[in-house]
Amino acid sequence: MSELQRILVKPSRLEGIVSLSGAKNSALRLLAASLLTKRTVRLKNYPARLLDAELHVEMLELLGKSCVVTNEDSIEISAIDRGQAPPTRLEWSKRSIRNTLLILGGLLARHHVGSVPLPGGCKLGERKYDLHVMVMERLGARVWEEGDYLCAEAPSGLTGADIHLSLRSTGATENAILMGALAKGVTRIWNPHVRPEILDLIAMIRKMGAKIFVHGQEQIEIHGVSELDGAEHTVINDNMEAITWVAAAAITKGDIEIMGFPFGDLEVVMAHLRAAGARFYAGEDSLIIRGGKCYPIEISTGPHPGINSDVQPVLASWGAFANGESRITDLRFPGRYGYAEELSKMGLRTAVEGDMLKIFGQGGGLRGAQVRALDLRAGAALMLCGLGASGETEISDAWQISRGYMNIVEKMQALGGQVTIQN
Known part of the structure; x- marks a missing residue:
């Protein structure tokens, strides 16, 4: 995926079965x-x-x-x-x-x-x-x-x-x-x-x-x-991709079964999401996540078995669709909030105070905009917000997303997502 390519995202409800790629x-x-x-x-x-x-x-x-x-x-x-x-x-x-x-x-x-x-x-x-x-x-x-x-x-x-x-x-x-x-x-x-x-x-x-x-x-x-x-x-299944699909189902009020879900790797973050309104049902080798109401989250990143720093941009998209103030503290990479400025172009109000990012969610209400993927996980967060926003979201530097998500556009399309690649 070249740097000239863009991803276009329109509001969509995701539903179906998705298999995780290798990590x-x-x-x-x-x-x-x-x-x-x-x-x-x-x-x-x-x-x-x-x-x-x-x-x-x-x-x-x-x-x-x-x-x-x-x-x-x-x-x-x-x-x-x-x-x-x-x-x-x-x-x-x-x-x-x-x-x-x-x-x-x-x-x-x-x-x-x-x-x-x-x-x-x-x-x-x-x-x-x-x-x-x-x-x-x-x-x-x-x-x-x-x-x-x-x-x-x-x-x-x-x-x-x-x-x-x-x-x-x-x-x-x-x-x-x-x-x-x-x-x-x-x-x-x-x-x-x-x-x-x-x-x-x-x-x-x-x-x-x-x-x-x-x-x-x-x-x-x-x-x-x-x-x-x-x-x-x-290769083990990708736990970051797994969390991305969990957030996607909640944000779009969808219904997704994630095959090969790495339960043991994600116990802490899933406990936080359950407390924040996630409705999920565990099978032997899969997780069914059903979109409900997103509630504010408060997390701090840390070494495993804590919450990986890679997860926090994805969880920020969750906070964007919650009603109230979410707080994210990245202790490993405290400068990793550049994506918040991109989310503000979609109407989300945020504030950085020291090592903490505050997200003032209004239950969604985001609007499509032209935004840029500053890095891999920031790009994923923008895609998720685009699925739940009104209008069309255009993400430039979309090559960043393809660095870490295999066939992400095709997988979203198979789940009903209105997502396309534009040269």
Whole structure:
């Protein structure tokens, strides 16, 4: 989806059955983990049409991997034997994604050297990569910037160490796992962020032969091995997509059955939504959500099992259709409220006070407008509000949404949504 494309949304009631795609936040990490081995890695339930996944596959191919996608939901990654060592410098001129930091970790772990473009992704407040650098240095690497590249080397290989994270960083935890798997000795990650996507990463690397032990939320212990094998692994379902459909059903007063609902990953946020008026019925492998009246919500984001920061823009759309004041506090990325200005173009009144976003909902009453998707989840929030607004909503920079939602327009159309892509 190019940056010139727009999504047009008209008021709609969503009704029907929708199946979740594989999780973007898991799939990209698993792609990076394929760099740890020269053998074949096969992923099922793989969200092949995500824009970020497509970019990541291109990066792997530049680094000497063959990537074959079949049926839009599986991929086979294997090494290409060119009779020489694969490249360790990622020559890349397209839009960067933050996952390049994990690519660097994978290269450093297996080849003891690597260079990648400085990371991109969603511009959420003051996202930095100092913790990634700290992890690499703790494991014995030298790290430096060279123009627009981040470079690292450990000529004698990485050595296990105790890594104390000052905050529960998802990316730093993931990179420590990738590098610790092939480091000499034992690596202990203290204060890690143990969330579903990280457990999925650990599950696959264990299949590859890694020795990883998770001690609750306190510590992850990794006993390094000399090499890793290939593996076949099924990507977990996308919990962010699941919450998006829950909000969509409520906002449009619809009736949606969500197949493959990840109940265990979303207990806290679903408890908040139940208190805020969500009417849902759990089956063995699905959740039926029936739109009722949205009540104001008050949430704070935090490490798992708390509410993920990614969820808060979607929950803001819920607050837009509630009567009264909703409050959202994002402790991880306090600057992540830029989308509120876009929602104000649709008639929603909001206010940012310190780390808190206040949403003064009037039970809907939004009107269609020309708005811009500032990032992935902000774009999803605008789509949801457009479904419940009067008139037509035109969302520019719609490519942001395709970074993390596979076939979102087609899925909404199948549920009765008046949603189209415009070049």
